[in-house]
Amino acid sequence: MLHKITSLTVRDVRFPTSLEQHGSDAMHTDPDYSVAYVVLDTDCGLKGFGLTFTVGKGTEIVGPRERSDPPGHRCRPECRVGPVGEGRGQGGNCLLRHLLEHMLKEGYPAYTTSCAWLGYSDQLLKQLCTDALKSGWTKFKVKVGADLEDDKRRCRLMRQMIGPDNTLMIDANQRWDVAEAISWVSSLAEFKPLWVEEPTSPDDILGHAAISKALAPLGIGVATGEQCHNRVMFKQFLQASALQFVQIDSCRLGSVNENLAVLLMAHKFQVPVCPHAGGVGLCELVQHLILFDYICVSGSLGNRMCEYVDHLHEHFTSPVVIHDAHYMPPKDPGYSCEMLESSVQSHQYPEGDVWTLIMNK
Ligand SMILES: C[C@H](O)[C@@H](O)[C@@H](O)[C@H](O)C(=O)O
Ligand SMILES: [Mg+2]
Structure with missing residues (x-):
């Protein structure tokens, strides 16, 4: 029986x-983590929830679009995905079960960004690293790109705190041009x-390729994708060997299907997917995509991890569960984006x- 959507807010x-500079x-430099939050009501009592993340004012742009876009606009017909795993033989089923059990037991590996936002003081950074290490975190991302001497000091501090064997990543949020990116990162x-991550303009595919080539001898990869808005961009990034880590974003790419297309392409190119998360609700959403990637596409955890940011989960009815620096599979039905x-x-x-x-202060 067909049901009707009766309202959209x-x-x-x-x-x-x-x-607090989170x-x-x-x-x-001053983001207010925000969402355009959508609720659909139907004539049968079912409800639908959805959101897209912005850093504040952006909601004024995406909000009206959510209201007025015809459904076909974002979900192009060729993006449709058939039932996954259909027609697999016994061997496939055993493998799927094994991978699923592995996830239920261990969870999906995560890294944390919330120790080292650019606006945090050194003292806060040290305190947060100490706490994170105690809770089992082994992979850490630090923001860079505003001032080289500052970056050297903060990266040195991070290394001292986490030791030589834990993993460190740096994120410049598009601050440099290509030549500057190469020399700045070489100094770090x-x-x-x-x-x-995001060493230069997120649209500059060949620029990323040049940076990847220059940094490869230093053993430093290029990660990007949180601003990459469709699968065709990702296709070209992959074809040009312009990235070594694919960072899908559950909201930036229009629809789950667009994300699945990118997971499949990354698998074809054998490039690991390490999704962007954080913001408001991105961890809640993307946890579904990484499980899909592991269980149905890559079957591998090699060089893979998902971002985790420890803010604002308390506003969701089914917040992510992190255990020992791993995302534990969600047990509630749905896409985990209903807010309180x-x-x-x-x-x-x-x-x-x-x-x-x-405002009244
Ligand atoms: C404004 C945001 O906090 C970004 O800094 C953040 O999404 C970031 O690029 C990340 O990789 O987590
Ligand atoms: Mg980033």
Whole structure:
């Protein structure tokens, strides 16, 4: 029986993360983590929830689009995916079961970004690293790109805190041009980062290829994708050997299907997928995609990990569960993006309590 969507609401929900510099980087110095939050009502009582992440003002752009886009606009017909795993033989089923059991027991490996936002003091960075190491974290990302001497000091501090064997990544959030990226990252090579993320304009595929080529002898890969908006861009990044780590973003790519296309292409090129997450709800969403990647596409954890950022999970009805620096598979049905109504109301912009209080200060 067909059911009808009876209403669609879009709400502008913002969290004042800039007050404590959470989420800050070389490009976004004062982000307020936010979402355009969509709820669909139907004539049978079912509800649908969806969100897209922005750093504040961006919600004014995506909010109206969510309201007015015809459904076909984002989900192009050729993106449709058939039932996965259909027609597999017994061997396939055993393998799937084994991979699923592995996930249920161990979870999917994660790294943390929330120790080293650009606006954090050295003291806070040290404290957060100490806490994270105690909770089992072994992979850490640090923001760079505003000032080279500052970066050297912070990377040195990070290395001292995490030791030589744990993994360090650096993220420049598009701050440099190609030549600058190569020389800046070469100066940070002594800290042995696994990757440099978004070294330059996220649309500059050949620029990323040049950076990848120059940094390969230093053992530093290029990671990008959080601003990559469709599968064709990813195809060209892969074809040009312009990245060594694919960072899909559950909201930047339009629809789950577009994300699946990228997972399949990355597998074909044998490039690991290490999704971008954090923001508001991105960890909740992307955990489904990494499980799909492991169980149905790559079957491998080699060089793979998913970003984790430790903010704002308490506003979701089914927040992610992290155990020993691993994402544990979600047990509730759905795509984990329903928010608590009380959180939505108090953070709605600009009329929610949280914002009226800030504005009247
Ligand atoms: C503004 C945001 O916090 C970004 O800095 C963040 O998404 C980042 O690039 C990341 O890789 O987590
Ligand atoms: Mg990033």
